[in-house]
Amino acid sequence: MGFKQFEGADEEFNLEQMEAETEQMLRLRMITKDNATFARTKGGFVSLDLSESIAAEHYDRIRVVRSFPFTDRNKYISIRTIDEKSKEIGMIRDLTTDVDPETRKMLEEQMDIRYFTPIIKKINNIKDEYGHAYFDVETDQGPCKFVIYMNSSSVVNLSDVRLLISDLDGNRFEIPDYTKLSARELKMLDLFL
Amino acid sequence: MSKKNKKREALSGKPKERIPSYVKDLLKSYFEGIDMDDPEKGILICTETDMNGSMEFSKGHIALCRDRLFVLESEPVPGEVHFFKGRETLSSKVQTVKREWTVKEYSLADMKEVKIERTVGGGFLVLVHKNPDDEEADGTAEVIASFSNHRIGQTTRVERLCEKIAAKEEIKEDESEEKEEEFCPICGMMYPDEDRKICPRCMNKKSILFRTLGYLKPYRMQIVLLMLCILVYSGLNIIWPYLNGVVLYEKVLAKNDSFLASFGIPGGKYVLALGILVLTMLGTKILLQLFGILQGVIAAKIVPDLVKTLKTDVFSSMGKLSISFFTSKQTGSLMTRVMSDAEEVTGFFIDGLPYFLVNIFTIVAMSIVMFLLNPILAVAALVFMPIAFLISWKMLPRLWHRYGRRHRATRSLNSKVHDNLQGARVVKAFGQEESEVGRFDKSNEKVRSADMAVLNYDNKFSALYSMAENFASLTVYVIGAFLILKAHSINLGILITFTGYVSQLTGPMDFMSFFFRWYTNCMNSAQRMFEIIDAIPEIQEKPDAIKLDHIDGTVEMKHVTFGYEKHKPVLKDVSLKVKSGEMLGIVGRSGAGKTTIVNLISRLYDPQEGQVLLDGYDVRDLSFETLRGYVAMVSQETYMFMGTVAENIAYARKDATREEIIRAAVLASAHDFICRMPDGYDTMIGSSGRELSGGERQRISIARAILANPKILILDEATAAVDTETEQAIQQSINLLIKGRTTISIAHRLSTLRDANSLIVIDEGKVAEEGTHEELIAKKGVYYKLKELQTKALALKGIE
Numbered sequence: 001m002g003f004k005q006f007e008g009a010d011e012e013f014n015l016e017q018m019e020a021e022t023e024q025m026l027r028l029r030m031i032t033k034d035n036a037t038f039a040r041t042k043g044g045f046v047s048l049d050l051s052e053s054i055a056a057e058h059y060d061r062i063r064v065v066r067s068f069p070f071t072d073r074n075k076y077i078s079i080r081t082i083d084e085k086s087k088e089i090g091m092i093r094d095l096t097t098d099v100d101p102e103t104r105k106m107l108e109e110q111m112d113i114r115y116f117t118p119i120i121k122k123i124n125n126i127k128d129e130y131g132h133a134y135f136d137v138e139t140d141q142g143p144c145k146f147v148i149y150m151n152s153s154s155v156v157n158l159s160d161v162r163l164l165i166s167d168l169d170g171n172r173f174e175i176p177d178y179t180k181l182s183a184r185e186l187k188m189l190d191l192f193l
Numbered sequence: 194m195s196k197k198n199k200k201r202e203a204l205s206g207k208p209k210e211r212i213p214s215y216v217k218d219l220l221k222s223y224f225e226g227i228d229m230d231d232p233e234k235g236i237l238i239c240t241e242t243d244m245n246g247s248m249e250f251s252k253g254h255i256a257l258c259r260d261r262l263f264v265l266e267s268e269p270v271p272g273e274v275h276f277f278k279g280r281e282t283l284s285s286k287v288q289t290v291k292r293e294w295t296v297k298e299y300s301l302a303d304m305k306e307v308k309i310e311r312t313v314g315g316g317f318l319v320l321v322h323k324n325p326d327d328e329e330a331d332g333t334a335e336v337i338a339s340f341s342n343h344r345i346g347q348t349t350r351v352e353r354l355c356e357k358i359a360a361k362e363e364i365k366e367d368e369s370e371e372k373e374e375e376f377c378p379i380c381g382m383m384y385p386d387e388d389r390k391i392c393p394r395c396m397n398k399k400s401i402l403f404r405t406l407g408y409l410k411p412y413r414m415q416i417v418l419l420m421l422c423i424l425v426y427s428g429l430n431i432i433w434p435y436l437n438g439v440v441l442y443e444k445v446l447a448k449n450d451s452f453l454a455s456f457g458i459p460g461g462k463y464v465l466a467l468g469i470l471v472l473t474m475l476g477t478k479i480l481l482q483l484f485g486i487l488q489g490v491i492a493a494k495i496v497p498d499l500v501k502t503l504k505t506d507v508f509s510s511m512g513k514l515s516i517s518f519f520t521s522k523q524t525g526s527l528m529t530r531v532m533s534d535a536e537e538v539t540g541f542f543i544d545g546l547p548y549f550l551v552n553i554f555t556i557v558a559m560s561i562v563m564f565l566l567n568p569i570l571a572v573a574a575l576v577f578m579p580i581a582f583l584i585s586w587k588m589l590p591r592l593w594h595r596y597g598r599r600h601r602a603t604r605s606l607n608s609k610v611h612d613n614l615q616g617a618r619v620v621k622a623f624g625q626e627e628s629e630v631g632r633f634d635k636s637n638e639k640v641r642s643a644d645m646a647v648l649n650y651d652n653k654f655s656a657l658y659s660m661a662e663n664f665a666s667l668t669v670y671v672i673g674a675f676l677i678l679k680a681h682s683i684n685l686g687i688l689i690t691f692t693g694y695v696s697q698l699t700g701p702m703d704f705m706s707f708f709f710r711w712y713t714n715c716m717n718s719a720q721r722m723f724e725i726i727d728a729i730p731e732i733q734e735k736p737d738a739i740k741l742d743h744i745d746g747t748v749e750m751k752h753v754t755f756g757y758e759k760h761k762p763v764l765k766d767v768s769l770k771v772k773s774g775e776m777l778g779i780v781g782r783s784g785a786g787k788t789t790i791v792n793l794i795s796r797l798y799d800p801q802e803g804q805v806l807l808d809g810y811d812v813r814d815l816s817f818e819t820l821r822g823y824v825a826m827v828s829q830e831t832y833m834f835m836g837t838v839a840e841n842i843a844y845a846r847k848d849a850t851r852e853e854i855i856r857a858a859v860l861a862s863a864h865d866f867i868c869r870m871p872d873g874y875d876t877m878i879g880s881s882g883r884e885l886s887g888g889e890r891q892r893i894s895i896a897r898a899i900l901a902n903p904k905i906l907i908l909d910e911a912t913a914a915v916d917t918e919t920e921q922a923i924q925q926s927i928n929l930l931i932k933g934r935t936t937i938s939i940a941h942r943l944s945t946l947r948d949a950n951s952l953i954v955i956d957e958g959k960v961a962e963e964g965t966h967e968e969l970i971a972k973k974g975v976y977y978k979l980k981e982l983q984t985k986a987l988a989l990k991g992i993e
Contacts, residue, residue, distance in 0.1 A: 018982070043319075043335030044246075061334055069313075082310075084957075113339075114312045116248055132279065141250045142269060147279030168278040169342035172314045191594070 029054055031079060031090035032098045038062075038106055046106050048079065048089065059089060064110040067091075070158045077107065117172045118144060120165070123181065126188040133191070135165070139173065146171065155192040163192075212239045216254050219294055220263060233259070237364070238354060240347035242266075243275065244315065244339040250275045252292070255318070255338055255351050259358060262299045262307070262320075262351075264338050267292040277343045297337070305332065307355040309348055315341040318348060405538060405719045408502065412495045416547075419495075422488040423551040429481045431558055434693025436474050439566070442686030445470050492543050499543070503535040503722065510726045534718035541715035549708055552701035559694050566687055573672045574695045577665035578702055584661055585706035588654045595650050599643040606636045658703075666695050732799060738816035744808045744823050745773040746904040746935035748794060753803035755793060763789045765958045766803070771951075776936040778946035780976065781955035787939045790955070791907050794937065795824050807905070825903035827927075829910040831890040835879030838867055841893055845901040853900060861896035861926045863889070888919035895926050906931060908938040912945060920945075943980055952976065 037049045041061065048059040063086060067076035077092040092098050095107065118139035125136040132147050133154075146167040148154040156164045163175040175181070178189060216239060217229050229235035235258065242253035251269040255262065270290050276282075305321040318338040324330040340348055357364055409416055444452040445466050453459075458466050563571035613620065613629055620629055673688035749770045756762040763786045771777040779787050792798050793805050796812045805812045812820060825845065833841055842857055843849040849857075854874065858864040866889055870876045878885055885893070891911065898906065911927065912920045924945065931938075931948075940946050947966070954962040954975050962974050969976035 041333065043333055045334060045336075060332070113248060113317070116312065116314050116341075118250075134280065141275070143272065143274040144250075144277065145274055145280040146277035167343075169345075170314070171277055171342045 029088075029090040030098075031092050033100050033103065036090070038099075038103045040106060046110055050090070054090070057089070062089065064107050064114065066111060066115065069115055070162075070164075073111075077111075117164075117174045120173050120175045123185040123188055126191070128191060132168075135167075135173075137173070144173070146173070165192075212236055212256070213254075216256065216265065219265060219296055220256065223263070223298065232364075238350060240351055241344055242338050242340040242348070243344050244341060245269070246336070246339065248339065250341075253338065253340075255348065257351050257354055260301050262301060262337075262355070264297045264299070264318075266295050266297075266338075277341070299337065301355070301358060306359065307337075307352060309345065309352050311345070315339065315343075316345050316348070318351070401716050401719050401723065404723065405542065408499060409495075409542060412499070415491050415495050419488060419491045419543075420547055420550070422484045422491065423547055424554065426481060426484045426488065427551050427555045428558075429477055429484070430697055431555070431562060431694075433474075433477055433481070434690045434697070435562070436470065436477060437693060438688070438690030439686040440470060442689060443684055444686075447684070447686070496539055496543050499539045500535050503539065504532060507532070507535060507722055507725055514725070514730050534722050537718040538715055538722065541711060545708065545711050545715065548704060552704050555701050556698065556705075559698060563691065563694055566690065567676075567683055569676065570669060570673055570683070570687070570691050573668045574665060574691055574698070577661055577668065578698060581658060581661040581665070581699060582702045582706050584654070584657050585703055588650075588657070589707050590710060592647075592650050592654055595643070595647045599640070599647050602636070602640040602643040606633075606640050609633060609636050662696075662699050665699075666692055669695055732796060734817050735814060739810060739814050739819070740816045741808070741810070741819045741823075744819070744904050746823070747771065747773050747806075747808050748777075748905060748935055748937065749806040749809075750790070750793070751804045751806065753793060753800040753805065755789060755798065755800040755802075757789075757798075762801075763958050764793075764800075767955075767958070767960055768803075769953055769960065769963070771935050771937060773935055774933060775950040776931060776938060776948060778949035778952040779937065779939045779955060780943065780946070780952060780979065781961075785955045786958045787955055788909055791826065791828075791909050791937065791939065794905075794907065795826060796820055823904040824907065825898045825901045825905070826907040826909060827891075827894050827898045827911045828907075831887075831894040833878050833885065833890055833893065836877070837874065838870075838876050838878060838893065839874040841878060842896045842900055844897055849900055854896075857896040857900040858893075860899050860929050861892045862922045863892035863896050866892070888916065888923070891919075891923060892926065895923065895930065899926075899930055903934065905935045906937070908936065908940075910939055910941065912940075912942075943983055954979075 031050075031054075035051045035053045037051070039047050039049070041047050045061045046064070048057075048062045050057045059081065061082045063080045063082050065078040065080055066073055067078055074095040075093065077095055079089045079092065080086045081089060092107075095104050099107070118141040120137045120139050122138040123135070124138065124143075125134075127134045128150060133150055134145070134147055136145050137143070148165060148167050154166055156166075158164050158174075161177045161179050163178055165173045165175070167173070175189075178186065178193070181189065212229060220229065220236075224235060227234050236256045237258055239254055239256045242255060243250055245251045245253060245266045245268070249269045251267045251273075253267060254265040256265070257263075270292055273290060299320060303323055305323045307318060307320050309316050310319050317336045317340070320335050320337045322330060322333050322335065338348070354364060443449070445463065448463055450461070453462070453466050456466075456469075458469070560571065560575060563574060609632065613633070620626060669688070669691050673683065673691060676683045677685065677688065747770070751768055753764055753767045754762050755764045767786075767790065769777065769790075779790065781787050789798075793800055794812075796805070799813060807815060807820070807823075834844065839851070839854050842854050842863075846853075851874075855864060858867055858874075867874055867876070895911070908927065912923050928948070938946060938949065946952060949966070951963065951965055952969055953960050954969070956975065962969055962972060962976055964972065970980065
């Protein structure tokens with residue numbers, strides 16, 4: 001357990017309070033449209049008000065995190081505090097049913113920023129040289145040229161057909177289904193399959 | 194002038210601007226009468242961003258002044274290429290497209306802070322507003338700029354400068370400057386790896402080749418001999434078909450008297466001539482074998498020697514490198530490859546290069562002989578050669594690629610089996626045998642399909658290649674037969690000689706087709722090797738380093754700021770002091786930077802700002818001998834080297850007597866368990882030897898430190914990995930160990946620190962509290978809470 005929560009606390013050490021906090025950490029709280037209200041902030045973030053049915057709390061800003069970013073992007077969305085400890089405030093079981101469409105849009109916007117990943121639509125060229133591979137691709141964000149290390153962690157199979165490519169800086173690019181690429185593109189990509 | 198030179202000239206003529214001119218134009222209205230280049234009044238730093246507010250890739254800038262911040266954003270230009278690390282060049286930075294810009298101005302006086310928040314693939318800059326009059330608006334956050342990971346490094350400099358401005362700290366010149374050397378000076382491309390300043394495009398292969406050749410110098414004689422052998426070998430190979438064909442059929446069997454006469458054989462003695470020819474042929478074959486063997490013997494003499502020299506060179510350079518070189522992930526994989534690189538390089542120079550020269554000789558010589566014998570047949574023999582060459586040039590790399598895939602599949606299968614054996618307990622406990630078989634099958638299937646791919650392609654390749662070969666001999670036969678039967682211009686002997694040549698030509702051709710790839714691979718290997726041999730360690734001993742014969746053992750840190758990655762400080766402005774012979778306890782949660790402090794004191798790293806002082810001397814001025822001789826560490830990770838227990842205890846002092854070793858072991862309460870082992874102090878431990886428990890290893894490493902007898906002792910969670918009882922025993926040993934020494938002890942359990950003269954609490958890289966145990970308790974701060982937590986919350990109910 002860290003120090004943060006003790007900071008500035010002048011009152012005597014309270015064992016009960018601490019145990020209560022620990023208990024809180026071990027609980028999975030589900031957030032739905034019935035017990036929470038999300039709202040856009042002026043600065044482009046989202047704030048959260050929890051109703052009294054779970055805990056009357058207000059958060060100026062929240063962080064929206066996917067539990068299964070690759071395999072289930074709409075389920076088990078974790079709502080967390082924005083400080084370094086990033087404590088979980090609650091979880092949305094299913095974004096499609098448990099919140100209203102407006103909230104869903106709001107949260108998806110936040111996640112689009114967090115999980116920003118250009119989709120590779122076409123491979124113009126891949127050249128491998130001296131331990132690096134030089135990619136020249138067309139993405140949904142326009143043409144991109146990037147470099148990856150020639151090791152197994154640079155190109156990861158997310159499923160049998162889905163690839164995630166990370167460049168030198170850790171920028172991510174995705175190929176949703178490589179079997180749909182042309183024979184020429186596949187040939188260039190063959191090195192990483 | 195070559196293209197490269199032209200490019201270099203074009204680039205060198207344009208020095209990189211600190212602030213691009215179009216940015217200056219855009220900001221002109223904000224800076225009337227002020228020089229934007231002046232860091233005091235104008236722009237302090239101008240960085241690039243690569244995303245706009247709508248999360249699209251597009252160029253942007255952040256310009257920071259001492260009182261305000263400008264964010265420039267643009268709309269994406271359709272079709273514009275976005276360059277990432279390693280692809281960006283100086284010329285791709287030049288502004289060519291016209292774009293729509295929006296400029297936003299933020300006053301530093303109105304903000305609490307500017308900070309970066311990282312996302313998965315990049316980050317955004319958040320501005321926290323300050324508005325004391327309006328409680329609602331005070332502390333609200335706003336996204337002001339977005340960027341990918343490519344630009345995050347630059348933006349952290351903006352973040353840091355903002356922090357410094359807010360704290361009214363002095364800003365040094367180099368903090369606002371971008372490092373120039375990130376780009377290759379020749380072609381202007383950004384280095385793919387900042388730590389390895391090597392431009393893959395411009396890497397000088399020639400110099401690597403010659404440098405590697407330098408390693409062959411001591412073997413000059415052998416190499417010349419080797420070349421000679423190979424030369425004779427291939428010469429004899431050219432002669433053989435000639436004897437076998439032309440001489441046998443055309444001269445001897447054709448009863449050519451004038452030919453016999455030129456060898457001093459009287460006319461008519463054809464049997465004698467045949468006998469001599471057969472003996473000559475036999476001699477040729479024997480010589481061929483002999484030179485083949487000789488060649489192998491010479492090579493066998495040079496290769497192991499050369500491999501050894503190269504490996505020693507690499508390994509000794511590795512030892513000199515700073516610890517950071519080993520911990521960085523990319524170089525880590527570099528290291529493991531380097532040893533096999535030595536073999537690759539040697540193999541190329543002994544097996545590859547000489548054969549390359551000889552094969553060229555063979556091809557040229559054979560072609561000349563063939564043309565001299567019969568130009569028509571020579572053309573027929575050679576016409577299919579380029580085709581065979583092309584087939585293997587095109588297909589061999591692909592075949593290798595398939596072999597590589599099979600290798601990877603097999604390796605993954607093996608590691609799956611290994612994984613399963615290791616986790617057998619878990620598999621059985623959860624009853625997952627069935628599903629594990631399923632997982633194995635999946636991997637096994639991959640090996641099968643990779644194997645099939647290899648075989649299929651190999652068959653295809655072999656079929657095509659031998660077809661080309663066969664076509665070549667067939668053509669020679671057909672044309673030869675035609676020439677013999679119809680044109681009567683040649684006889685059987687020449688035809689047989691030619692078919693011999695054709696079958697011998699394919700070898701060298703085949704070799705040539707993969708030689709160039711071999712060459713590139715070898716040069717890469719050599720380059721990796723030289724990179725390590727040439728690497729300049731970050732931590733270096735000064736040439737005039739001070740050697741101290743005696744130290745008191747005062748340790749001091751003054752305003753130290755340090756981060757393993759330059760932009761992410763782990764320690765921020767840390768100051769501490771331990772007097773000679775005293776003990777300092779360091780407390781803090783994991784990740785707070787405690788171990789980093791230790792790393793700096795033992796100078797595994799150098800601080801980016803501030804000083805670490807030993808007896809008042811900056812550790813950077815002290816010799817390694819002084820530093821390592823007086824500072825010893827017992828850490829949580831106890832590394833045992835391969836060897837006996839005694840050797841492990843005497844690791845830092847090889848000259849220690851047996852009695853000293855035993856004394857140290859007794860003090861570390863290790864003596865008893867060592868004597869209980871059947872082989873006593875001679876017990877082999879380490880990777881292949883006996884497994885020791887965590888507590889035993891810990892005690893041996895304490896004995897190691899006791900024997901080293903350091904003036905300054907660092908205990909880094911020395912007892913964290915052992916059970917309570919062992920901890921008590923080890924604690925006793927430690928209490929003996931710390932007497933008369935300056936001790937710095939890091940611990941989670943506060944009980945281990947009860948003898949400390951003073952304590953500091955580290956939180957988020959800063960010294961949060963400091964003082965004696967009593968002072969900190971009285972303060973009722975972090976330390977007090979921690980102490981209460983450990984005594985009350987973790988205490989067993991009913992015991993206390």
